[in-house]
Amino acid sequence: MHPFDRVFEKSARSLAKRTSRRSLLASLGQLLTGAALLPLLPIDRTARAQTSDSPVAKPTADEQNCEYWKYCAIDGFLCACCGGTSTSCPPGTQPSPITWIGTCHNPADGRDYIVSYNDCCGKVSCGDCVCTRNEGEKPMYRLSRNNDVNWCMANSEADYHCSVSIILGVAEK
């Protein structure tokens, strides 16, 4: 027998002697429970809302139009009119990690999409292309369903500048 096989056999036998079937099942159970709980952890949604430090980011005419379908639940200044795009914050601002979420219908493919509206923070209000659509919004007494909130409140620099809209995925019926 090859020396490597001998070492491997010896360690496998010693592990088998030390481990019962019950403890193996318990470890397997822990592993599966841990894996199932992973999606429940809080998610930082800043990853897709990038700071636009690249001078090549150029917004399209759609992105500067408040009637654009993915702005259906927005309340704020469009970052595409403020030096960023609909998905990237203008230079010198940072996306908020907490956001308002809406569901918008895309007429081009007939599907509904979940959209995250991240505020871009760290500069005074942009003031251009104010866009207040508010689809699905509820009054202030249901804070989590209201979009008239400065989501920069959790950033180190809490000044609100403008809002981006990030498509998170297709909404399930």
Ligand code: ABN
């Ligand atoms: N989420 C946009 C916003 C920022 C400040 C105040 C109201 C709304």
